Amino acid sequence: MKAFFEGIQSLFVDFLFLPHDALRKLELSTWFGANIINWILMGICAYYMVYWVKQLQLHKNNNEETQDTTAHSFLK
Template sequence: MRAFFEAIQSLFVDFLFLPLDALRKLELSSWWFANIISWCLMAVCAYYIVYWCRQLKEHQDNNEENQDTTAHSFLK
């Protein structure tokens, strides 16, 4: 059983965490490049938030949204 857990440790430490170790070393020379993944994820999230808000506005302008409080039986 011990060999199984050591194999999992080896998988993560020796292979899967190598990109994160590289980012950690890169942070010492350039903070901006080390945080590029965070910046990309924030940009993607911001894009989809804007997209979602535009879709909500489009549905509201077309009167497709039922805003009546009696639309749900539990609100009666």
């Protein structure tokens, strides 16, 4: 049983955490380089939030938005 858990440890430490170790070493030389993934994800999220708000505004301008408070039976 001990070998099974050592195998799991080896899998994570030797293989699956290698990208994290590389980012940790990169942070010592450049902070922006180590956080490039975060910047990319924040940019993607910001783009889709703007897209979502534009779509909401488009539906509101076409009067397709239902704002009936009795849409749910528990609100009657």
